[in-house]
Amino acid sequence: MTTNEKLTGDFGLSLYRGMVTIRAFEERVRSLSAAGQVPGLTHLYSGQEAVAVGVSSALQPDDAITSHHRGHGHCLASGADPVRLMAEILGRTAGYGLGRGGSMHILDPATRNLGTNGIVGGGVPLATGAALTAKTLHASWLAVAFFGDGAMNQGIVFECMNMAALWKLPVLYVCENNHYGEFTRIDDVTAGTLAGRAAVFGIPVAEIDGMDVLAVHAAAQDAVARAREGQGPSLLVCDTWRFSGHHAGDKQSYKDDAEAKNWAAKCPIETLGRRLVANKLADADSLSALRKTIEADIAAVAEQARAMPEPASASLEDHLHG
Amino acid sequence: MAERQVTFKDAVLEALAEEMRADPSVVLIGEDIGAAGGVFLQTKGLFEEFGASRVIDTPISESAIVGMAIGAAMTGLRPVVEIMFGDFITLGMDQLVNQAAKVRYMSAGGFTVPLVLRTAIGVGGNLGPQHSQSLHAWVAHVPGLKVVMPSNAADAKGLMKAAIRDGDPVVFFESRSSYNTKGPVSDGEHVVPIGKAAVTREGRNVSIVAVGAMVGVALQVAERLAGEDISVEVVDVRSLVPLDEGTILKSVKKTSRALVLDAGYAQFGVTGEIAALIAEQAFDWLDAPVMRLAAPNVPIPFSRTLEPLVIPSRDQAAAKVRELMGTR
Numbered sequence: 001m002t003t004n005e006k007l008t009g010d011f012g013l014s015l016y017r018g019m020v021t022i023r024a025f026e027e028r029v030r031s032l033s034a035a036g037q038v039p040g041l042t043h044l045y046s047g048q049e050a051v052a053v054g055v056s057s058a059l060q061p062d063d064a065i066t067s068h069h070r071g072h073g074h075c076l077a078s079g080a081d082p083v084r085l086m087a088e089i090l091g092r093t094a095g096y097g098l099g100r101g102g103s104m105h106i107l108d109p110a111t112r113n114l115g116t117n118g119i120v121g122g123g124v125p126l127a128t129g130a131a132l133t134a135k136t137l138h139a140s141w142l143a144v145a146f147f148g149d150g151a152m153n154q155g156i157v158f159e160c161m162n163m164a165a166l167w168k169l170p171v172l173y174v175c176e177n178n179h180y181g182e183f184t185r186i187d188d189v190t191a192g193t194l195a196g197r198a199a200v201f202g203i204p205v206a207e208i209d210g211m212d213v214l215a216v217h218a219a220a221q222d223a224v225a226r227a228r229e230g231q232g233p234s235l236l237v238c239d240t241w242r243f244s245g246h247h248a249g250d251k252q253s254y255k256d257d258a259e260a261k262n263w264a265a266k267c268p269i270e271t272l273g274r275r276l277v278a279n280k281l282a283d284a285d286s287l288s289a290l291r292k293t294i295e296a297d298i299a300a301v302a303e304q305a306r307a308m309p310e311p312a313s314a315s316l317e318d319h320l321h322g
Numbered sequence: 323m324a325e326r327q328v329t330f331k332d333a334v335l336e337a338l339a340e341e342m343r344a345d346p347s348v349v350l351i352g353e354d355i356g357a358a359g360g361v362f363l364q365t366k367g368l369f370e371e372f373g374a375s376r377v378i379d380t381p382i383s384e385s386a387i388v389g390m391a392i393g394a395a396m397t398g399l400r401p402v403v404e405i406m407f408g409d410f411i412t413l414g415m416d417q418l419v420n421q422a423a424k425v426r427y428m429s430a431g432g433f434t435v436p437l438v439l440r441t442a443i444g445v446g447g448n449l450g451p452q453h454s455q456s457l458h459a460w461v462a463h464v465p466g467l468k469v470v471m472p473s474n475a476a477d478a479k480g481l482m483k484a485a486i487r488d489g490d491p492v493v494f495f496e497s498r499s500s501y502n503t504k505g506p507v508s509d510g511e512h513v514v515p516i517g518k519a520a521v522t523r524e525g526r527n528v529s530i531v532a533v534g535a536m537v538g539v540a541l542q543v544a545e546r547l548a549g550e551d552i553s554v555e556v557v558d559v560r561s562l563v564p565l566d567e568g569t570i571l572k573s574v575k576k577t578s579r580a581l582v583l584d585a586g587y588a589q590f591g592v593t594g595e596i597a598a599l600i601a602e603q604a605f606d607w608l609d610a611p612v613m614r615l616a617a618p619n620v621p622i623p624f625s626r627t628l629e630p631l632v633i634p635s636r637d638q639a640a641a642k643v644r645e646l647m648g649t650r
């Protein structure tokens with residue numbers, strides 16, 4: 001669907017389902033974390049669902065993605081199996097990395113997911129390199145790098161943008177500007193603009209409302225088309241907000257209450273729901289029933305994952321070398 | 323099989339050309355490696371044969387070059403990344419340590435990183451503190467990377483071919499001082515397996531376990547000491563990771579004395595690691611404490627008088643061997 005195409009019920013509902021699945025998954029991880037069931041730190045995607053779903057819905061199955069530390073949403077939107085994802089987050093042997101990676105290190109060749117990443121900016125060179133493969137092998141797929149506003153102050157990102165623009169690599173850079181890196185406001189640590197960082201390389205930039213899944217999708221469609229036509233990289237700067245803390249358990253005392261309330265009113269799921277109802281593509285009751293079904297499914301996913309075994313000690317050195 | 327005399331540098335070049343001909347997914351990525359043929363002419367002719375899409379000249383962006391090569395390796399290419407001087411691997415360190423080394427482990431083998439990083443190391447030519455270091459211990463410290471360090475032309479060719487075919491990230495250290503040294507290379511297919519040391523000279527009294535260019539020093543010392551009735555065995559480590567512990571231990575158990583020789587720094591380095599291996603696993607066979615000789619712990623100085631002081635010398639190595647024999 002491009003900006004001018006009409007929204008259909010099927011497509012609208014698939015976006016809705018995608019975002020609700022992520023929200024339900026993340027809220028389940030939150031409660032598991034609060035109950036002490038999740039090892040380590042986990043970063044939740046609630047509030048930012050429109051970005052992962054809007055972009056992924058513009059991709060083909062063989063397109064590659066890289067994600068970041070707040071990455072469960074990208075995994076699910078790319079088609080990850082929620083049980084294996086949850087199992088990895090819980091450190092279980094059925095997880096994508098046999099429980100050795102965890103939330104920040106989820107890689108899945110089947111969904112062409114080169115990984116969530118614990119290094120801020122770490123996915124950007126991987127996606128750019130994947131795009132180099134596509135170009136070198138004359139493949140038709142492209143690569144997408146999702147990253148936060150914080151990554152926009154990592155030098156390697158600019159090194160990559162320079163080469164991507166120079167060589168017209170089929171890569172889409174998606175910056176999720178949720179206005180904070182951990183507990184620090186992005187404006188307090190950033191000179192110039194996020195968009196300007198790509199513009200210096202001649203990379204086209206779209207600044208979009210990252211709470212509007214249709215706007216994200218339309219911008220992604222345009223960027224994807226450019227990349228597939230051999231015109232090189234684009235940057236989407238998506239204005240968004242994380243509804244929860246930096247990690248599950250962070251109380252967010254550094255955020256302004258009025259601002260947070262303002263953003264809460266822009267919830268991407270509610271926004272799309274209202275639009276589907278207004279366009280008579282769905283009714284409020286069926287949407288709420290759908291939400292309940294998905295939440296119940298995810299609750300079952302969590303129970304299934306929780307019941308799975310932890311890795312055996314003997315697996316410690318598995319898959320170190322080929 | 324027939325043999326030719328080939329320089330170390332040209333032996334690597336042969337390996338690259340042969341592997342690129344055999345496998346279209348092998349690409350070279352680096353600075354000045356294209357039409358210019360590399361600052362040491364170590365990629366001469368490849369650009370002409372394979373073109374700009376497979377011999378890729380990059381901007382001076384080591385972090386991104388290494389990082390992108392990892393992404394490329396995860397998705398179907400077999401990149402050989404060149405970092406011009408070994409000192410500059412520090413700029414790609416995050417990519418090697420936090421990405422390349424962990425991809426196979428974190429993805430339970432779902433993704434692999436068939437990447438080679440080649441880089442020229444070592445002292446020589448008064449290039450000063452930032453163009454002379456031997457930092458191989460840095461990468462050998464990190465589980466998930468393989469590390470090789472050939473000492474002669476034949477091994478350089480054979481290990482490069484093995485590294486390109488390997489499914490894991492391999493860091494390939496080339497001593498700049500060896501680049502123009504000729505050695506015999508057999509015609510036809512020549513692959514040296516990663517993870518296998520070589521006994522380059524047999525002896526009875528002392529084992530010198532040497533790495534990279536230091537193997538040449540060890541061989542010269544062995545020759546010299548033969549005249550003093552000291553029989554030196556030389557083990558060329560060849561692969562730091564995986565380390566061929568068996569070959570090293572077998573040699574030391576035979577000779578009962580060991581000197582470990584490396585051009586990298588002594589502190590927390592390769593010599594200490596190998597010495598510890600010997601002490602732990604061959605203690606009962608030893609007739610003397612394990613000794614080591616490595617670069618002194620200072621930045622590599624520029625001056626013509628100071629620079630030679632940081633290269634382990636034949637005299638120093640011979641003195642250590644005599645000390646081991648109690649004949650000093």
Ligand SMILES: Cc1ncc(C[n+]2csc(CCOP(=O)(O)OP(=O)(O)O)c2C)c(N)n1
Pocket residue numbers: 043069070118119120147148149150151152178179180181182246
């Ligand atoms: C290289 C690096 N530096 C610092 C950190 C610690 N850290 C983890 S997340 C984060 C904030 C990242 O902010 P942003 O990119 O905006 O993503 P967000 O958390 O807002 O989604 C920091 C500093 C890290 N993981 N990696």
Ligand SMILES: [Mg+2]
Pocket residue numbers: 148149150176177178179180181182
């Ligand atoms: Mg942020």
